[in-house]
Amino acid sequence: MNEKDVPQDSSSTYQGQKKLIYAVDDNGQYNGVKSTGWEVESFATQMAVDDLQEQADTALQQAQRGEVSPLAYHMLRLRFDIGSLAQTTGFFQWQIKRHLTPKVFSNLSKRKLNTYCAVMKLNLEELTTLPEIISQPKSN
Amino acid sequence: MKDIILPIEHQQSSHCETGVISILLRSKGLNISEPMAFGLASALAFVYLPIVKLGGLPLIAYRMPPKTIIKTVCKKLNVNLHSQKFSNPNKGMQALDDELAKGNLVGLQTSVYWLPYFPEDMRFHFNAHNLVVYGRTAEGNYLISDPVFEHLVECPSEDLQRARFAKGALAAEGRMYVVRQVPEQVDLIPHIYSAIKKTARMMNGMPVPFIGNFFGAKGIKTLAKKISALSKTKPKYQKLFLSNIVRMQEEIGTGGAGFRFMFASFLAESAKITGNDNLQVVAKQTTAIGDNWREFAMEAVLFCKKRKELSLDDVAKKLTSCAEQEQTLRADLLALSKT
Numbered sequence: 116m117n118e119k120d121v122p123q124d125s126s127s128t129y130q131g132q133k134k135l136i137y138a139v140d141d142n143g144q145y146n147g148v149k150s151t152g153w154e155v156e157s158f159a160t161q162m163a164v165d166d167l168q169e170q171a172d173t174a175l176q177q178a179q180r181g182e183v184s185p186l187a188y189h190m191l192r193l194r195f196d197i198g199s200l201a202q203t204t205g206f207f208q209w210q211i212k213r214h215l216t217p218k219v220f221s222n223l224s225k226r227k228l229n230t231y232c233a234v235m236k237l238n239l240e241e242l243t244t245l246p247e248i249i250s251q252p253k254s255n
Numbered sequence: 256m257k258d259i260i261l262p263i264e265h266q267q268s269s270h271c272e273t274g275v276i277s278i279l280l281r282s283k284g285l286n287i288s289e290p291m292a293f294g295l296a297s298a299l300a301f302v303y304l305p306i307v308k309l310g311g312l313p314l315i316a317y318r319m320p321p322k323t324i325i326k327t328v329c330k331k332l333n334v335n336l337h338s339q340k341f342s343n344p345n346k347g348m349q350a351l352d353d354e355l356a357k358g359n360l361v362g363l364q365t366s367v368y369w370l371p372y373f374p375e376d377m378r379f380h381f382n383a384h385n386l387v388v389y390g391r392t393a394e395g396n397y398l399i400s401d402p403v404f405e406h407l408v409e410c411p412s413e414d415l416q417r418a419r420f421a422k423g424a425l426a427a428e429g430r431m432y433v434v435r436q437v438p439e440q441v442d443l444i445p446h447i448y449s450a451i452k453k454t455a456r457m458m459n460g461m462p463v464p465f466i467g468n469f470f471g472a473k474g475i476k477t478l479a480k481k482i483s484a485l486s487k488t489k490p491k492y493q494k495l496f497l498s499n500i501v502r503m504q505e506e507i508g509t510g511g512a513g514f515r516f517m518f519a520s521f522l523a524e525s526a527k528i529t530g531n532d533n534l535q536v537v538a539k540q541t542t543a544i545g546d547n548w549r550e551f552a553m554e555a556v557l558f559c560k561k562r563k564e565l566s567l568d569d570v571a572k573k574l575t576s577c578a579e580q581e582q583t584l585r586a587d588l589l590a591l592s593k594t
Contacts, residue, residue, distance in 0.1 A: 116516060116542065116545060116549070127376075128377065132374055132404060133267075134269070134403065135267045135268055137516040137517050138516065143535070144523070145520035145523045145538070155501065155553050156552070158559070159498040159499075159552075159555075161376070162495070163498060194378070194380060202423040203380075203423045205422075234422070236417065
């Protein structure tokens with residue numbers, strides 16, 4: 116890629132940061148060139164972020180209706196899934212799946228709750244409650 | 256406690272691991288550029304592992320696994336690297352403070368998610384991000400040279416501890432490393448040729464039946480076939496699958512294209528060091544491959560945006576052409592490293 120072709124699309128996903136890409140100048144020399152973003156890349160990033168946001172929103176609505184536990188919402192909001200939460204907490208996946216049901220979650224021992232709190236950087240109050248208003252997808 | 260601020264020459268890099276080792280070596284007077292570190296480590300690769308899922312989507316990597324680069328470069332150049340990990344977070348933070356007090360720059364492996372200075376949209380639970388700590392303020396904030404950032408950054412102690420000791424896949428376990436000693440003189444030329452040879456050998460896949468089909472150019476072709484086969488799945492999954500390839504390519508792993516450009520830069524630098532003009536020729540060829548990867552990313556995204564002119568087969572075809580180009584490059588690199 117020629118230096119002149121290094122995309123400078125000011126992607127919102129970069130939040131004003133820049134990335135370094137190696138590119139060629141007209142004399143065939145390679146240099147690091149700073150890029151403010153590439154539209155193609157930020158589309159892919161945005162799609163992934165939107166997908167996670169959508170999952171979290173759905174979980175929040177389900178949790179508010181009492182179909183799933185608050186853990187389901189916080190897990191997705193903090194970009195965990197059952198697999199990664201199992202790896203970080205040391206619980207088995209089947210245990211976490213159970214904890215996602217309101218009935219099991221409300222009877223969880225303090226020790227188990229604290230494990231979630233430690234891994235997710237939440238206090239007990241935050242872990243066991245839901246925000247009142249449905250959060251809107253962030254518009255950057 | 257007083258501020259500790261060690262001298263550092265921050266230089267933005269394309270990739271964290273190569274950036275960190277370049278900064279650490281330069282601080283000791285051994286001038287190894289980021290692309291040189293990448294090349295010497297034979298870090299260029301391709302892996303598609305459908306069995307390993309991240310967030311429900313397959314793992315695709317465009318370089319060797321984390322830690323390989325730092326380890327290989329130090330071993331090859333005879334650099335004395337002191338690497339430690341900790342089971343006790345407090346001990347890990349204390350060890351970091353001790354090294355800073357001794358005046359040493361410290362490399363750390365961390366989780367991206369818990370570093371507050373990362374843009375929100377790029378914070379994912381990825382545990383193999385590398386950075387350099389160059390000091391600590393009296394208030395207890397750590398001063399960080401994060402190679403993928405343009406400027407120096409700061410991070411509160413609590414967040415840094417969390418980032419160092421986050422559990423999960425590729426967990427850092429508080430890993431920290433300090434360069435103790437570097438050799439005064441290094442003859443790069445033999446290392447350059449052996450590294451190119453090793454890279455080339457890995458480029459076609461592994462000489463193992465079945466599993467070999469997920470590495471190198473063969474792996475790229477396997478992924479291309481998978482893209483063609485996506486037509487049987489739901490449109491939403493097609494989109495997520497394709498955008499995942501692009502994200503792994505362009506964002507998380509610095510990029511398939513980004514790594515190809517870095518390798519090209521390594522080859523061009525090597526041409527100057529060795530005086531071998533053929534290396535300049537393959538550098539150009541590698542740049543063209545990087546450009547082709549970018550075109551593939553563009554087509555994949557155009558498909559996601561539902562441009563009707565493009566079919567999944569078109570996208571797959573573009574990817575196959577990347578594989579074919581890499582196979583040609585492989586042959587040329589092997590021919591080069593023989594001389």
